[in-house]
Amino acid sequence: MDRDSGSKRKYFDYIVVGCGGIGSAALYWLSKRVPNGVLGIEQFSLGHANGGSQDHSRIIRMAYHDDAYTRLTPDTYKAWEELEKESGLQMLYRTGGIILARVGEHDHIVQQYADTMKANNIPCEWLTGSQLHRKFPQFTTDDRYVAVYQKDSGLVDAAIGNAVHVQLARGNGAAILENCAVLRIDRDKKGTVCVHTTRGDFFCRRVIVTAGAWINHVLGSLGVHVPIYVTQEQVTYLGTPHMRDFTKDKYPVWIFHSPAHDIYGLPIHGNSGTKVAVDAGGPVVTPDTRTFEPDAVREKVCLDLLQEILPSAIGPKLYTKTCLYAMPPDRNFIVDTCEKYGWKDVIVCNGAGHAYKFASLLGKILSEMAIDGTTKYDISAFNLDREALLDPNYEPVFLRSGSKVPASTKKQPDQAKL
Template identity: 65%
Template structure:
């Protein structure tokens, strides 16, 4: 492309990056460039699929105090595009009494602190509300009517297309080699397709985050895992459409399971949260793990047998997680690169992608954001302390988080 100088550049155009590109373009038009190392809409990272969970239920006020704004951010793109992205089919957080019900209580308390509506369901009420479930007598659940799913692939495409409509440029198949700071304070992005210069650069590169940041002496302690979801061809299709069945997360003492109703294909979607092996972006493969497939089938057999059916397919993706499983949203000013802005979604950010894109655009253009992101800076112990104990569950080791510290140090 002929133009080489922009006001703002976004590196990585997945869920968060495409949203950042969109929000930047709303204010600066053609002054923004998105750079993607693969093709737009690729499935190499963690941003692609038919559906992703969206919910107001979260374990900590750092999230619940801004969670409503992520719905509003998606609504902006829906209004401009005329495309429905968020489907509120309801959401459940299910826990077993005496094992993980403390987790459900923590979620309920965090929601109550922000006046977010929810309903506490003992096991009999859970089955009464959703008769598809079985053997719920020893369980409790937190139900939220605003939970649901985001059409992930559609959201990414809409953000990119609206950004282009505002004048933004996007270049694909363009890996970034390094960043350098110029004497005038601007940043040059060195790529396989030449160099591009800008006032501010936003790095939303997922599993490739440190490959970009390493050139300016910045390292975020993240570990990458290869995750997967399985789509089941349930014969009881009508019982699991999103008009009749919610998304749900099941907190067990060993793994967190999650499931979504039919959307985008005829499959009922089931997965294990953060249950995959530690890999790198270069060493991962796309081969499903039959052991984790079986765990999903065994789980469904116990609590939701009518959802069982033949495996349509299993799809892999990557989680790029911080040691405390919380976001990183910050600038690299500590290393003398205040014009480099970074965002890591810690393996649970797609539901937040529209809002995170807005936050990043405000940081780039205004130098600050209206949203409270103090808990997500690099100053916290989980990022600055190399001895911090790594956990894989949202909210720490509430459900007996597994320690990946040794794996992440030796393999990443």
């Protein structure tokens, strides 16, 4: 058992399958309440770059367009702050955040964000493009743009967040198997859940599946299939020569909404430059067919927007890194048990390509569901019984001009064997 003792142990109270952002958080929160009772299983090495949970930085924000998320955001911050307090390491950085669009295009979305924050008593500031430029001179915007600013938005260090969750979980006695693929899940003759892996069989009271793009590979043996679109995404880091203007204390995270793309940016953090990317704009793939090759077209889309609104952010390309999103058609989280399929003791969570900001809180929620059978947080919008997961003709909300679904997969996303 990689770097863990107890390799001959077969029974654990709880097993977590997939130890990325959400899975590592579940390990941590479970281990706080059930020391020495938790096993994490990861098919690759910890910190791998095959999925979607590893990078320098991810946006965290109070600003959300939907109450289902906005109600959770204050507790999201509290979860990260508790982790920081216990570890002594900073993961959460408040830079402020901007949501913006051109007037007459997607300014109604900016208004929706503002309205949702107001309804949830989250302070925010409405800005014309000229006011945005005065507040943050890096933005060369005029009154052809509108924006909403929220002071508590910022970034979370994903790589450190994952590592801290894992290290603290191990400190609480959690065991972790790396480079260990799950083959299937079933029950033994006594009805105990059994997780069959390439390194042996393990038994538990409940299992939590946080397997990202491999979710249906794990759930398939239970007769469970979740409609998930796996897309290959990418982020680009630029070496701006104007570094002082793009540090975390001077440059906010931002999201630009347009009819064709949603594009986001982050300040310099870690050994990187400014970060920019198209959100959910990549081609539909499987974990087997994806490549690690950047798409020059999407790089250009980002650079064109920077030239328009943030020209001083542009510098030599440091690198472009690919990752995988795994998204239900409505791009909402899945947080539920598989009880309708006869598996109340199997809990599944999918982050829909935008969950890292919520990762620690989702881990806490999953631990409550596993240990207590319920959670105090409102996750009613994220159930397995909703229309988007039951209607095979539900049109994916995130597939725009940059991401086409082949006709053969439109009604059966991720139908290929993973």
